[in-house]
Amino acid sequence: MIGRPPLSVDVVIPYYRDQRMLDRILTALSGQRGLAEPGIEQAVREPVGNDSAGHVPAGLVPARPPVMQVIVADDGSPTPPSVPPGVTVARQDDRGFRASAARHLGAQAGSGELLLFLDGDTVPGPDYVATMATALTDAPDLLVVGRRRYGHFSPSTTAVEPEVILPDPAWPAAFYAETDRLTCGEGLWRGVLSAVCGLHRRLYDLAGGFDPGIIGYGGEDWDLAWRCEQAGGRLRYLPDAVAWHDGPDWAGRAGAADGRDDVRHLAQKNAETARLAPLIASPFTRPAGGIFALPSIAVHVHAARSAFSGAGSAAATCISLLRWGDVAATVDPATSDSGVIAGLFADDPRVDVGERGRWWRPGGQGAGPRRLPDILVDIHRPCALGDLPVERLRALCPPVGSVRIDDDEGRTLAHVRRSRALAREQEWGERPPDPVRVAARDLGIRPPGDDGTGVRLERVVGGW
Incomplete structure (x- = not known):
């Protein structure tokens, strides 16, 4: 035969x-x-x-x-x-x-x-x-x-x-x-x-x-x-x-x-x-808090959603992310904070108003070296996610599947996963398990101080 x-x-x-x-x-x-x-x-x-x-x-x-x-x-x-x-x-x-x-x-x-x-x-x-x-x-x-x-x-x-x-x-x-x-x-x-x-x-x-x-x-x-x-x-x-x-x-x-x-x-x-250091987005290769074209953490803030309707809420969310240092964030351009964000981060390459980037898309073959961040984060509601230490964020991520961080009412604040886990789904057809749900309060993550109309950024920036 x-x-x-x-x-x-x-x-x-x-x-x-x-x-x-x-x-x-x-x-x-x-x-x-x-x-x-x-x-x-x-x-x-x-x-x-x-x-x-x-x-x-x-x-x-x-x-x-x-x-x-x-x-x-x-x-x-x-x-x-x-x-x-x-x-x-x-x-x-x-x-x-x-x-x-x-x-x-x-x-x-x-x-x-x-x-x-x-x-x-x-x-x-x-x-x-x-x-x-x-x-x-x-x-x-x-x-x-x-x-x-x-x-x-x-x-x-x-x-x-x-x-x-x-x-x-x-x-x-x-x-x-x-x-x-x-x-x-x-x-x-x-x-x-x-x-x-x-x-x-x-x-x-x-x-x-x-x-x-x-x-x-x-x-x-x-x-x-x-x-x-x-x-x-x-x-x-x-x-x-x-x-x-x-x-x-x-x-x-x-x-x-x-x-x-x-x-x-x-x-x-x-x-x-x-x-x-610039090629491999890993704590084994680069100094903590360094800024690189390939970030260790890529974030997209879904700021066009109604949860971000308060003035300053998207900007405050972005400000918290800078504590991670080695990060790049995009913010939905339909946000009402787009002008404020553009002014705050005019000279900071880590924050940009734009669509969710190429890091989340399936890769094409034969297009040269394909480099990806270690961790991908989608933020769905205002939160000071950057209060979470990078080491703990990395430890949260399972090798397959993802983590959802929920507020006290069970609403999803953020969705976190590794690039490798996403690629297992996109490139190799691996069906992921249901996301692991973690309470924001257990991680020390707080809302950005929205008083019902929005966030006063001077309080976030200067502690006033």
């Missing part, structure tokens, strides 16, 4: 002036186990003995064995790489360290259902491709991360296993254990390494792929993983998908004898921190 065709897998390798290491990687890829021959359909069968990590036991084949296409993405080497027949080479000009752009160029050069990424100094073990592909089969919303191990390869051979095995760094193993292999917890994207990651092309396109605008070493993998999560994607660590890095990890290369970073590596790491 003939079933579905094999999975098509593009393996993308960024390259720059290291032919010997490329030869080693290509040799390792040519010896991968569990692959199908191009063009051959597979008989339908039950899945074979996968464990919870998606590992393929040696000598067995998954129900849809992958057909592999290798793409070498050259970051402007003076001499193009030499590759065997059947391997695709995509090249870009040398305009500095542009590994992120090279990876995206390689992804665009292929058409595989799955995308796997290997660094130019990382050699896959014999079951690497099949293990990654098995975990991704029929999971278009999944991004997986393999296990990068460390060793020293002999410079004179194309051996695919290191001569000397180095110890694994402590941090990744502890993080993967703490997060149950990247399935629970906050900031899971910090466990993603572009050297050993893979995902469905649908998720890659939905998130916008690796950002070609990132120049310099480090951070593009975290940026992509963050955007995949915001697009509703899931993450998982696969410890059996092993690939070998030639040499120690970054910390091992950067550390001096006394354990301190040397000046060059410290500058490199600081540049990465500065690069990621």
